[in-house]
Amino acid sequence: MSNGGAPFCAAADWGTSSFRLWLLAGDGTVLGEKRSREGMQSAVAAGGFSAVLETHLASLGAPVDLPVIVCGMAGARQGWVEVPYADAPAALAEIAGKATPVPGLARDVRILPGVAQRDAARPDVMRGEETQVMGLGRDGLICLPGTHSKWVSVADGRIEAFSTFMTGEIFALLAGQSILRHTVGENHDALAHRDAFTEAVEASARQPEALLNRLFSLRAGGLLGTAASEEAAARLSGYLIGSEIAGARAALPESRSVILAASGPLADLYAVALAAGGFTVETADADTAVREGLLAAAHQCFGMPT
């Protein structure tokens, strides 16, 4: 670990619509970084994952024999190489042990598996979030908000159970394409109307059965002038996140204390929502977590640096 300046590996978080790459020393020092919108979808369209990866590695001056560890949707069926899921309950070391080499490359590139919950009543999957969880290195209840929010229960270093909620995707569909688009307008900064947002979270977490009605009430309140229209987007967000919180509390009831792993605006939004939903919240940076998780997996896959 003495040579913090020499690259030990590159690490990529390759999602559906985003790509992040770090050049890492063996002790985790970040020697270079790239971010782009060349996610799985555009990498496929652009003619190949390898070309996208090599271009960015070259721009960071990475040696041609530097190994690369990858997590995320690059390992999905429609991605680069399909990497079978590890099954929950899954120990974190076991996940890294299932990393799969990309065949036919000069460089050693390995893609981490996602995790599957093969429960007929509650089937669920993740790809990428398991690496964030590895990077946190913590037991407890973890909330990873996003297009598809994940709640993960970790005990003794194992992913025991998890639940995914379509919160973010449904918000985008309703705000952009439903009849509510007339009501919520273009400005979706829910925390600019914090009281309306927390009131909506609390109401929805308390009465989750009313969700489909509350959504229409945003439209009706706008027509009748009984609700301030600039608050409608905050309420829409609050109703959906409140429903998510009620669902997570029922599915993973063992804790009222949660580790929130997020970055950017979602981190602030969920910190407020989780507190309104009765949780004690501890925050962690999601970008740092995934980088730490990739580093830990790289140590297992490529050996500890000398």
Add this chain to the structure above:
Amino acid sequence: MSNGGAPFCAAADWGTSSFRLWLLAGDGTVLGEKRSREGMQSAVAAGGFSAVLETHLASLGAPVDLPVIVCGMAGARQGWVEVPYADAPAALAEIAGKATPVPGLARDVRILPGVAQRDAARPDVMRGEETQVMGLGRDGLICLPGTHSKWVSVADGRIEAFSTFMTGEIFALLAGQSILRHTVGENHDALAHRDAFTEAVEASARQPEALLNRLFSLRAGGLLGTAASEEAAARLSGYLIGSEIAGARAALPESRSVILAASGPLADLYAVALAAGGFTVETADADTAVREGLLAAAHQCFGMPT
């Protein structure tokens, strides 16, 4: 009422995307009928409600002085003439009493108001469904399924309270535009998978807090092969309708017996779902109901035929 063959009025149900017109004798005998997709949106685009209406009246051979009663979105702000809502609780005769003449026409055309529930906690509106309720002429709990499903509580001939659920619109968005479109495919006949549908209704009505998670589980179940993919659309429909049923039971708890006013495939779908949700169901035809409601309103507006 002796002359069943002479037209007493024309009656139109003018919705957002559909137009229905009947030529009616004073006793309700249907002397002619037209249906088209010239709803509010296309009537506005086509250059005017009056032109659309007169074209169809002429094709039915309606006299130039025949009065016309109209319900639905033609009375909305973005419609033909904005007709202010009647406020709930609203007696049905009072709704007809607020019908508003369209100014500047040779013909007597009157548009019925919708009904507003000016409750800050549960604001709601309807336009058109109040006329179906008038046509049913029944006290009780009434379910009017659709893009925006309405549940209406009627007592002593008054609309006391109601709740609208965005069930149908959200189904269409999720099945057509979300990540679930890959899972549910093109065939959305839920009753072809009746067991899966009723199981989903029951599960969602019992645990409505799990809705946003159950939606994702459709995707995960498809990826993991734990759920038959041809059942996914039935489950999606069942999860949403089950949530609606749970919400309606909580909002309007006075009855476990419901009058289902629907037409076409939705009538069968909701009959099965409501039974699975613990309701005793009595069915009524929605088309007949709105026509009867329009006739009753026309009698009040234009006088009883001699």
